[in-house]
Amino acid sequence: MNETEQLEKALESLRPKEPSADFERRVEEALGDSGQLAVSRLPELGSESRCASAPRGNLFSIPAFFLLGAAALVALFFSFPSSPSLQSGTGSGIPADTIELPTPDMAQDSHAVADDSPINGVSTEELSAMSGAGWEEPQAQQIPIDFSDEGIVERPGMSPARQYRYHYLDETIWVNPGTNTFIRSSVPRQETLLIGLEPF
């Protein structure tokens, strides 16, 4: 080791003073929401949903598709719980005899989904009968799917901002242990976060 290398090594061994805790608190306050952005990337839905290199390319990967599809089915079911045309065939322009209405018996023969699934063969009467006593407090959870950086956006009369879009799945599960029944509702939701920028 020559003299220059020895000198560099001696200089490197001198350590600058660490920032004080008070200073770090100030930085944390100044960062605000933007300090939390990097930890928000926590989808634990499996590493395969994050394989895309583009930041917004992995939102509608296979697991997310499956969840959103299930959510759409549940939403569709709740959208038409008491449609008179489906129950009795009256009240609409379509003749009742042209529609093969599913009956509870037919549904019980189906093995595609569970018999007590609310999306297959459970009539509104049955559903309302089940919705009485015996249901536990619903369990709600927010499942983060992904987030994307949508770049810098202009705001009229204000400084530009960086826009982030977060995608969540709000899932609620109602359970009735007495009838061994559960209902799950999954609703996709997105939030947009704007972080104001101060141009140099």
Add this chain to the structure above:
Amino acid sequence: MKTEPIWKAWFAKHGAKLLLFARQQARYPDDAEDLVQEAFVRIWRLYGHTGEVSPTLVYRAIRRLAIDWARSLDRRKVREKKVYTESSFVDFFDRSLEKGERRTALLHAVERLPPEQKEVLTLKIWAELTFDEIARTLDLSHNTVASRYRYALGKLKEWVPPSLEDRPAGKPRNS
């Protein structure tokens, strides 16, 4: 699940080095923390979501802000409200680790260097930037940076001979 913002780990790694550089760039030493805070927050808001921010960007922002603040009238008013304390380059280092006479002499020698050599030395030794990164940070050519670094080391070699023993400062030689 327990999570921690990534910026904290980043700042734990680079904060002390940024502060050392800012103390040299600031016209008033007490402005150094404000400089680091302002530069870091601006850069992290732009790129922090990736969790991989190049320190060079923050060093460069610190330097530009220091220049802007030196010209700023508003900043002058803020400064007038502060009470400044005199501090030397030696004060910017952890004294508990400064055990040897040669190390103390080295720090005093670095303080004597011309500012343009001192900032290059700081970015090379403590910020661990490459000559190219230093050149971009300081808006200089690669050759200028390299020559300033060589001059700085040459002076340090001259001022702090290796024969100076690395023993506790202030202790007599023949005890």
